[in-house]
Amino acid sequence: MKKALLLYNPKAGNRRIQGSLDFIANKVQQLGYQLTVFRSYAPGSIEQFIVDEVTQDDTDLIMISGGDGTVNGCINGMIRKKIDLPLLIFPLGTANDFANTANIPSNVTDALSLLETGEPRFVDIGRVNEKYFINVCNMGIFSGVSHNTDLTLKKNLGKLAYYVKGIEELQNYESMDLEIEYVVDEQPRLLQGHYVLVLIFNGQGAGGFNRIAKDASIEDGYFDLIAIKDVARYEIPRLFVQVLQGEHVSNPNVDYLKCSKLTINCLNDSNQFVTDVDGEMGPKFPLNVSVVPYRIKVFLPKTSTLQGRISLKSQDDFFKLITQFQNKNQL
Known part of the structure; x- marks a missing residue:
């Protein structure tokens, strides 16, 4: 048997x-x-x-x-x-x-x-580093939301609990001074700057937003990296709405690229920044990240094209909270 x-x-x-x-x-x-x-x-x-x-x-x-x-x-x-x-x-x-x-x-x-x-x-x-992930590795704002959200709040509100916690983080955050070394077509490349959030996607979504990296595939041997630059605070809510809707590709405040291997160094106080892998606490900087193709x-x-589903209710809930946050803070 x-x-x-x-x-x-x-x-x-x-x-x-x-x-x-x-x-x-x-x-x-x-x-x-x-x-x-x-x-x-x-x-x-x-x-x-x-x-x-x-x-x-x-x-x-x-x-x-x-x-x-x-x-x-x-x-x-x-x-x-x-x-x-x-x-x-x-x-x-x-x-x-x-x-x-x-x-x-x-x-x-x-x-x-x-x-x-x-x-x-x-x-x-x-x-x-020494840990594996199936969906996403991220760092910066929102990265501690899933492991800092109260279990009772999650029980009562579901995914909305994450969004409430995320809105709280918009009121107080620091940018990361990062060096991101990556390889494209066997050629080394470098991004350097101040970022508020970096997401390294194997899948397409995070936190119930399923089209952030809408061109990502779990069968192509590449990550989709989205790095959101530090901008004026009044611009942050609108920028995040663009990212969550998958409309950030041409935004000059967002670096977007595909790669299979990268190294991320944090040049300011790395201990104050949380990293996350699949909603669990991630390792400390520096980060060495690579695709392990066709591993699991x-x-x-059988008919799956691995393009993902869209959760409109999740998006609507978060966008309502963003609007309330903007109105409250007169952004």
Whole structure:
């Protein structure tokens, strides 16, 4: 009998998984799998469980339930343990940006059906220093939002909790003095300047905004880098609206490029700036970032073009908050 492992974050997405566990177990057993279940109990516990308990030889399928951070822990554990098994994702977190890029259904029934109707496909991931990410690595303003947002607020407001926290950060932030070295067509290039936010995308979105890097692909071997320059404070809200709508490509205050490898050095006090990988705390500067092409095999819809879904409600919620912030501060 084939063996399947279900790893889940019980707190993700207002505990959405809890009403579906029996359904998943029943369906997986009908498909001929013997199921083992592991419940996350602390940050990092899924990654450590994989490292300590899972082997390539005693498992045929890994299923992971949660948001981008939960998936991040899973892939880091798999890579550390040198496990190359197909991964089925139940995107049940507060934000599920990688799943949106990959067109993975947010409904448990539809996601589970990918075992029969979908196909396992290799996708790119990113590496930053010694940590891996599946969707995005970012630094600067908003980068601490996902790990600084109160759990009760997330439970009550969902993604809106992130937006409320993000608006708070607009009132007090510092710019980063960065050197960004990258390679295009084997030629070294350099960006240098003061930036308020840098995003390195494998996927297309972050924080529920799914078209920020609308030309990004998880199958092309490249990152899409978006670096927002430090501008007058009254310009910041309007600039962020452009970025979140994917309309920033020609904006002179935004550096946008594709690359597969880069190094980022922070020339001012780097300890005051947070880095983030898939919604989890990232490493300290300097950052060495590279694409690891076709590294993880994920069950995807056969017809998927990996162009992502647009969450209009998420965008509307945030833009309303931006407008309120501008009016309050007379920007």
